[in-house]
Amino acid sequence: MKNQLKQKDERKAKKGMVRDLIILGIILAVMVVLLIEFPDKREPVIDTSWDFFLEMIMILPAVMVLLGLFAVFVPNETVVRYLGKTSGLKGIFLAILLGALPTGPLYVAFPMAAVLLKKGARISNIIIFLSAWACIKIPQEMVELQFLGIEFMVMRLILTVIFVVIMGFIIEWIMKLDDEKGGVKNAV
Amino acid sequence: MNVTAIVINAVAIFSFLIAFLKDREKAKKSLKIAGKSFIRMLPMVFIIIIIIGLLLGFVPPEEISKFIGDQSGIVGVLIIGVAGALMHIPALLAFPLGASLLESGASVTAVAAFITTLTMIGMVTLPLEIKELGKRMALLRNGISFVIAIIIALIMGAIL
Incomplete structure (x- = not known):
C-alpha cells in the first residue's frame, strides 16, 4: 500500500518535471528570439539572470539539505501524534512549530489535517498548522532573508503569525456557529 | 557570497553533521532526498531566472x-x-x-x-x-x- 503510494508520487513528480522542462523550453525560445531581435538588451537580461542564478545557487543546495533532514528526522506521524493531543497556548505554539518544521508541499498537509480533525484536534489549531505549513516554513524564511532582507522577512513573519492565529479562531467560530445552526444535518 | 548565504550554508552543514553522527543511514537518506528535490526543482529555477531577466531587461520600471x-x-x-x-x-x-x-x-x-x-x-x-x-x-x-x-x-x- 505504502509502496504503491510512493510509486504514484514518483510518477506524479516525473510528470511535473516533464511539464516544467516543456515550459522551460518555450521560455528559453522566447528569450532567444527576443535577444536576437533586441541585441542591446542582451547584456542587461543575461547579467540580471546570471546574478539571480548565482544568488540562488549559493543557497538552494543548503536549503534542500535542510528540507531533506526535516523530511527524514521529523516524520509526518510524529507531527500528527503531537498535534492531536495539545490545546491552549501550547497548542497554538506547537501548531506553528510543527507546521514550520516538516517538509513537502501543502497538499501533503491536507490528509494530515483531516486525520487530526477526525481525532478531535481543535479546528483553530488545524488552521494554524496548515497556514504555518504553507508560509512559515523555516527553509522558506531563509530564502526570504536572502532575497528580501531581514526587515522584510521578520516583519512579514511576525504579522503572518499574528493574523494566522486570529484566522484560526475566526474559522473555528464560524464552523461552530454553522454546526449549531445546521444541527443534525451537518453533524453527520 | 553574502552573510545570509554563508549562515544558511553553515546551518545546513552543521545540521547535517549532527544528523550524521546521530544516525548515518538516516542522514544519507536525507541527502538523497535533498539531491532528488534539487534536481526536481532545477527546471523551475531556470524558468524563474529567465523570467526575472526578461522582466527587468524589457519591462521599464x-x-x-x-x-x-x-x-x-x-x-x-x-x-x-x-x-x-x-x-x-x-x-x-x-x-x-x-x-x-x-x-x-x-x-x-x-x-x-x-x-x-x-x-x-x-x-x-x-x-x-x-x-x-x-x-x-x-x-x-x-x-x-x-x-x-x-x-x-x-x-x-x-x-x-
Missing part, C-alpha cells in the same frame, strides 16, 4: 510601478494578490521573483501581498483541500487567507 507601485493604490495590490493566489510555483522561488519585482519598481505592499497569497492560497490544490477538509473549511481558509494577506501587505507597506 515605470510600467511596473504604474500597476503595482506606490502610486497604484489598493487596486494594484488586489491584482497582484489574485495573481499570487492563482499561480502555482514553489514558494522558495516566490522570493527571488518578489525581489526582482521590488527592484523594478513594485511597492513593498504589492510584493508582500504577492508572496503571502502565493504561499498561503492554493487554487490548484483547492479541490484536494475540499476533498480532505470539506468545502466549508477549505473555502473559509482560502478566502480569509486572502483578506489577511492583503492586511499584512498593507501594514508592511505602511511600516517599511
